[in-house]
Amino acid sequence: MPPPQRRPGGRTARIRRQVLDAVLAELAERGYDGLTVEAVAARAGVHRATVYRRWGDVGGLLADVLDAAGDDAWQPPDTGSLQADLAALNREIRDALTAQPPIVAALIAASFRSEQAEHAQRRLWEDRYARCERVVTRAVQRGELPPHTNARRLLIAATAPVYHQLVLLRTPPDPDLPEQAARTAAIAAAAGAFTEPPPDGDT
Amino acid sequence: MPPPQRRPGGRTARIRRQVLDAVLAELAERGYDGLTVEAVAARAGVHRATVYRRWGDVGGLLADVLDAAGDDAWQPPDTGSLQADLAALNREIRDALTAQPPIVAALIAASFRSEQAEHAQRRLWEDRYARCERVVTRAVQRGELPPHTNARRLLIAATAPVYHQLVLLRTPPDPDLPEQAARTAAIAAAAGAFTEPPPDGDT
Numbered sequence: 420m421p422p423p424q425r426r427p428g429g430r431t432a433r434i435r436r437q438v439l440d441a442v443l444a445e446l447a448e449r450g451y452d453g454l455t456v457e458a459v460a461a462r463a464g465v466h467r468a469t470v471y472r473r474w475g476d477v478g479g480l481l482a483d484v485l486d487a488a489g490d491d492a493w494q495p496p497d498t499g500s501l502q503a504d505l506a507a508l509n510r511e512i513r514d515a516l517t518a519q520p521p522i523v524a525a526l527i528a529a530s531f532r533s534e535q536a537e538h539a540q541r542r543l544w545e546d547r548y549a550r551c552e553r554v555v556t557r558a559v560q561r562g563e564l565p566p567h568t569n570a571r572r573l574l575i576a577a578t579a580p581v582y583h584q585l586v587l588l589r590t591p592p593d594p595d596l597p598e599q600a601a602r603t604a605a606i607a608a609a610a611g612a613f614t615e616p617p618p619d620g621d622t
Numbered sequence: 623m624p625p626p627q628r629r630p631g632g633r634t635a636r637i638r639r640q641v642l643d644a645v646l647a648e649l650a651e652r653g654y655d656g657l658t659v660e661a662v663a664a665r666a667g668v669h670r671a672t673v674y675r676r677w678g679d680v681g682g683l684l685a686d687v688l689d690a691a692g693d694d695a696w697q698p699p700d701t702g703s704l705q706a707d708l709a710a711l712n713r714e715i716r717d718a719l720t721a722q723p724p725i726v727a728a729l730i731a732a733s734f735r736s737e738q739a740e741h742a743q744r745r746l747w748e749d750r751y752a753r754c755e756r757v758v759t760r761a762v763q764r765g766e767l768p769p770h771t772n773a774r775r776l777l778i779a780a781t782a783p784v785y786h787q788l789v790l791l792r793t794p795p796d797p798d799l800p801e802q803a804a805r806t807a808a809i810a811a812a813a814g815a816f817t818e819p820p821p822d823g824d825t
Contacts, residue, residue, distance in 0.1 A: 527790070528734040537792065544791055575783050575791075576806050582790055583782035587730070588747055589740065603779050607810040 437463040438470060439487050442480045447520035451529045456480070478533030485526060485539035495551045501558035502605035505577045508551065509597030512578055516585040517592060527586055548574055558608075565614045573613040577604035640666040641673060642690055645683045650723035654732045659683070681736030688729060688742035698754045704761035705808035708780045711754065712800030715781055719788040720795065730789055751777055761811075768817045776816045780807035 441463035445454050454477050460467040474480045496507035515523045530540040548571060555570035580600040584590055593599075607613070644666035648657050657680050663670040677683045699710035718726045733743040751774060758773035783803040787793055796802075810816070 531731040531734045541792055545793075572802060575786060576779075576803065579782035579786035580778050583778060583785050587785055587789065588778075589744055590748075599775060600779065603810045603815045604806075606813045606815045607806045610809045610813060612806040612809045 434463075434465055434469070435483070435487075438465060438474070438480070439484050442484050443522055446481075446525050446529075447522055450525055451477075451532060454480075478535035481526065481529050481533055481536040482539035485536065485543050489543045489546045493547075493550065495554050497554075497557070501554065501563050501608065502601050504554045504558075505574075505601035505604055506598045508554070509578060509581050509601055512581050513585065513592070513597050516582070524586070555608075564608050565611050567615050568608060569613045569615050573604055573608050576607065576613070577601055637666075637668055637672070638686070638690075641668060641677070641683070642687050645687050646725055649684075649728045649732075650725055653728055654680075654735060657683075681738035684729065684732050684736055684739040685742035688739065688746050692746045692749045696750075696753065698757050700757075700760070704757065704766050704811065705804050707757045707761075708777075708804035708807055709801045711757070712781060712784050712804050715784050716788065716795070716800050719785070727789070758811075767811050768814050770818050771811060772816045772818050776807055776811050779810065779816070780804055 438459060441459045442454070444462060445458050449458075456470050456474075456476060457467055459480060460470045463470075470480070474483060496504045496511075498504050498507060517524075526536070526540065530537040551574050552570040555564065555568055555573055558564045559566055559568055577600055580603075581596055584596060585592065641662060644662045645657070647665060648661050652661075659673050659677075659679060660670055662683060663673045666673075673683070677686060699707045699714075701707050701710060720727075729739070729743065733740040754777050755773040758767065758771055758776055761767045762769055762771055780803055783806075784799055787799060788795065
């Protein structure tokens with residue numbers, strides 16, 4: 420899920436762009452602990468009062484960075500096969516989580532510090548997963564998957580190992596993980612693991 | 623992935639126990655942001671200087687809480703079937719992550735703040751996943767799984783969705799998720815998704 424992007428607009432949009440770019444630059448240089456409204460305003464070349472009035476505090480700034488990140492035309496990969504789509508998606512996630520400077524990782528870390536950032540991070544993920552559902556819809560249409568496959572559960576199963584390893588476990592990156600996790604989810608999906616109601620009773 | 627436990631011992635061990643219990647109590651009451659060496663020392667009834675000398679700072683205290691949590695006799699579930707073992711494991715993880723007060727969640731959040739806590743959290747997970755490998759070994763011995771199944775990858779695939787949903791996505795808890803994630807991993811494992819070398823070529 421690609422790094423934040425901005426769209427052109429009027430003066431208010433321009434100021435927002437300058438301020439959010441400054442947040443990203445400060446975050447890249449200093450991390451969350453070094454992030455201040457003063458430094459962001461100075462770097463953006465706008466009045467400190469403007470930043471306080473519009474964004475409130477660091478949490479408000481981070482939340483707006485995350486909201487702006489979702490305000491793009493991103494679409495999931497469309498390679499023609501479920502497994503390859505999921506693998507390409509996982510590679511995007513891996514690349515975002517391991518990018519230098521670690522902007523996405525810093526935003527995720529910030530979501531443990533600021534409730535506003537947490538809510539914005541949740542909105543961003545919700546939006547990304549919702550867009551990804553078409554990967555599953557297309558696979559059902561191609562006959563790769565049973566109808567009534569729960570798209571969200573499949574997508575979570577396919578992507579969770581990448582997040583788990585890189586964000587929480589922080590084990591040395593396994594280069595095969597994006598493909599491995601995609602393949603696992605595709606195998607389970609083809610076997611009906613995500614169909615509703617489930618093909619056999621759970622205990 | 624049960625909550626921290628302590629073992630009996632001599633005077634040094636007793637002081638450690640008092641201090642670590644005080645860390646947990648402070649963390650439960652105030653969270654990471656309210657955690658101070660002074661408050662921990664006062665609650666434990668020991669000299670502040672003792673805490674500084676032995677643990678250094680809040681990061682050192684949290685790291686020792688995590689190390690102590692791994693110093694137990696915990697073993698993974700042994701129900702007689704792979705899927706039921708994984709489901710029981712996932713329920714333990716879910717219960718730990720959603721417990722009140724949110725000690726485990728606070729320790730994970732702290733691992734984004736303190737490098738010492740991060741390393742200790744990694745050691746704890748590494749130890750827990752290593753202990754869980756016997757779940758897979760037993761399933762191979764029972765003939766439920768192909769030989770040469772990569773235990774760690776299977777365990778990560780089975781548990782990652784629970785962590786992803788509860789720690790990162792923070793979506794409303796799905797009560798079926800522990801069983802669902804276990805079933806998905808078991809289906810994929812039985813189909814050979816975790817055998818090495820893989821049954822078919824990856825792209």
